[in-house]
Amino acid sequence: MEMPTEQCGICSRQVLFSETVHVLIHTRTETVVVDYYVCRGCYEEVAPAFDEPSV
Known part of the structure; x- marks a missing residue:
């Protein structure tokens, strides 16, 4: 099964x-809105850009 x-x-x-x-x-x-599926490798590279700054 593929x-x-x-x-x-x-x-x-x-x-x-x-x-x-x-x-x-x-x-x-x-x-x-931009709606994408991204591979985990790319997500891990860009996700830190969206982290909330610590208070």
């Missing part, structure tokens, strides 16, 4: 769907 794949919205690699992270980005532009 496992479903998804194209990473950042690096464009085809990865197993189970190895993706669903990312929604509110752009505050006409596009409004």
Whole structure:
């Protein structure tokens, strides 16, 4: 049985769907929301940019 794949919205690699992270980005532009599946490697690289600063 073939496992479903998804194209990473950042690096464009085809990865197993189970190895993706669903990312929604509110752009505050006409596009409004960008909806991507990204591979875990790309997610781990960009996720720290969205961490809340410590108070």
